Amino acid sequence: MDFESIKRLGLDHIGIDATTSFESFDPSTTNHTIFIHLLKLDEISCPLCGVVNDYVCTGSRSQILKYSSAVEDNISIKLYRRTFKCKSCGHNFKESNPFTEAKRSTSLHKDMKILEALKGLNLNYTSIAKRFNVSVTYVTNLFDKKVDLNRLPLPEVMCVDEVYSKRLSHHKYCFIIYSPYDRKIIDVVDSRRMNNLIDYFSRIPLAEKNNVKYFSMDLYDNYRDLAKKCFPKAIICADSFHVIKNLSQCFHRIRIHIMKKYGHLKDNNDNYYWLFKKYWKLLTKDSSKLSYKHFETRSNQWMTCREVIDYMLSIDSDLKLAYELLHEYRNFNEKATIDNASEWLDEIILKFQSSHIPEYIPAWKLLLNWRNEIINSFNRHNGYRISNGPMERANLDIKTIFRLSFGSRNFPRMRNRIMYVMNSDSPILYHRKETTNKYRGKPRGKYKKHI
Ligand SMILES: [Zn+2]
Known part of the structure; x- marks a missing residue:
C-alpha cells in the first residue's frame, strides 16, 4: 500500500506496515476492505506483569472492524494482530488495537462521524444508521452515551x-x-x-x-x-408579532361579516363582491409594501393594489374604520419608541373602544390586558x-x-x-456514560401462542 492511499484513508498517524497491508475494492458490491498489518513495536510489555520485551510470538489473530474515512462512510478493516506469550508469567496477550475501544468493532473515527451526522437537522436515527451501515440501536446508544447536555446559564x-x-x-x-x-x-x-x-x-x-x-x-x-x-x-x-396576529384575527371576523352583508351582490355578479372575495388579503398587508403594478381584475379593469383597497373601503364605512385602526396599530408597532409608546398606545386603545365595532371588543381588551408588556417590548437590547x-x-x-x-x-x-x-457548540462527553436513555415501556403482558 502506498503512502498516498494511507493518507487518503486517514491512517497515516497509525503505525501500519505498508509492505504487507493492502486494500481491495469490489465495484460490483462496493465492498471496500483494508487488510492491515501493524508495524512491530520496539518495546512490548506484558499487560499482566509489566516485564518488557520478554515474550515469544505465537502467531496472529484477525478481526473485522467498521471504519469510516473522511470521504467514505463504510469501510471494513481486517486487522491482523500478533499474539504473544509472556515468558516470565505465561500470560497470553495481543498487540494493541489502535482503531477501537476494547471489545468494540466500530472504530472511534466512525463513531465521531456518526455523532457529526447527528448534528444534521434533517436526519433521524434510522437514516443515519442506514448511511453508516450500523443498527438503529447502535446509533441511539452511541448518542445517549456520548451526548448529555446540561441547561445553559440563563441569558439577559x-x-x-x-x-x-x-x-x-x-x-x-x-x-x-x-x-x-x-x-x-x-x-x-x-x-x-x-x-x-x-x-x-x-x-x-x-x-x-x-x-x-x-x-x-x-x-x-x-x-x-x-x-x-x-x-x-x-x-x-x-x-409584537403575536399582538398583530390577534388584531388581524379580529379584523378577519369583520371582513367575514362584511362579506355576508354583501352576499346578495354575488347573485348580481357584482364587481365589488368578486374583488373583495379575491383580494381581501391586501387589506391585512403592510400598506408600505404594496406593489405598484397594475393587474387585470375579473371585470377587465386594470387596477393597482392601492386602488383595489380604496375601492373595497369606499363601499362600507365600518370596514374602512376597522382597516384604519388595524393599520394605525401597525404603524405604532413599527414607529413607536419606548419614550412615546405608552401615550400612543393609550390613544389607540381609546380609538378601538370608541369605534363600537363588536368584533374589535376582544382586540381592545387584549391591548388593555397586555398594555404594560407591549410598551416594554419597545425596549432595546444591543440595538435590537x-x-x-x-x-x-x-x-x-x-x-x-x-x-x-x-x-x-x-x-x-x-x-x-x-x-x-x-446549539452549534454543544460538547460531546469524553467518556461514555454508563446508562442510556432507553424508553421503558409497559412490561409485556401474557400472550397465547398459536397452537
Ligand atoms: Zn507477564
Whole structure:
C-alpha cells in the first residue's frame, strides 16, 4: 500500500506496515476492505506483569472492524494482530488495537462521524444508521452515551415559548427557553404547566434568575404570572408579532361579516363582491409594501393594489374604520419608541373602544390586558427590539426534528437531540456514560401462542 492511499484513508498517524497491508475494492458490491498489518513495536510489555520485551510470538489473530474515512462512510478493516506469550508469567496477550475501544468493532473515527451526522437537522436515527451501515440501536446508544447536555446559564434576554408534541410530553407541550442573541436553546422542559414550571425555576439559583433583564413571551397569561413569580426583576415583554396576529384575527371576523352583508351582490355578479372575495388579503398587508403594478381584475379593469383597497373601503364605512385602526396599530408597532409608546398606545386603545365595532371588543381588551408588556417590548437590547422572532424560527427547526422522529416518546433523548442540533457548540462527553436513555415501556403482558 502506498503512502498516498494511507493518507487518503486517514491512517497515516497509525503505525501500519505498508509492505504487507493492502486494500481491495469490489465495484460490483462496493465492498471496500483494508487488510492491515501493524508495524512491530520496539518495546512490548506484558499487560499482566509489566516485564518488557520478554515474550515469544505465537502467531496472529484477525478481526473485522467498521471504519469510516473522511470521504467514505463504510469501510471494513481486517486487522491482523500478533499474539504473544509472556515468558516470565505465561500470560497470553495481543498487540494493541489502535482503531477501537476494547471489545468494540466500530472504530472511534466512525463513531465521531456518526455523532457529526447527528448534528444534521434533517436526519433521524434510522437514516443515519442506514448511511453508516450500523443498527438503529447502535446509533441511539452511541448518542445517549456520548451526548448529555446540561441547561445553559440563563441569558439577559430570555424568550419562552411552547411547541406542541402529542406523544413526547405528558402535558402535550414542551416548554422551550431560548436566548435570541446567542441563538441558543437554553433548555427544554417537558411541561408548560404553571406548577411544573415554578418547580423547575425554583431549582435555579436566585442570583442567576436575577441576571435575566428581559422576559419575552407570547400572549399567554400563565407565562406572565410565571415571570412575575420567578423573575421579579425582569421586564416582561409581549411579542409584537403575536399582538398583530390577534388584531388581524379580529379584523378577519369583520371582513367575514362584511362579506355576508354583501352576499346578495354575488347573485348580481357584482364587481365589488368578486374583488373583495379575491383580494381581501391586501387589506391585512403592510400598506408600505404594496406593489405598484397594475393587474387585470375579473371585470377587465386594470387596477393597482392601492386602488383595489380604496375601492373595497369606499363601499362600507365600518370596514374602512376597522382597516384604519388595524393599520394605525401597525404603524405604532413599527414607529413607536419606548419614550412615546405608552401615550400612543393609550390613544389607540381609546380609538378601538370608541369605534363600537363588536368584533374589535376582544382586540381592545387584549391591548388593555397586555398594555404594560407591549410598551416594554419597545425596549432595546444591543440595538435590537425585544421580540420572540428569532425563537419562532428556531421553533420551526424543532418541529422538523419532532416530525422526523415520527412520534418518539423519549423525552430525555429528544431534549438532548434538540440542544445538540440547535446549539452549534454543544460538547460531546469524553467518556461514555454508563446508562442510556432507553424508553421503558409497559412490561409485556401474557400472550397465547398459536397452537
Ligand atoms: Zn507477564
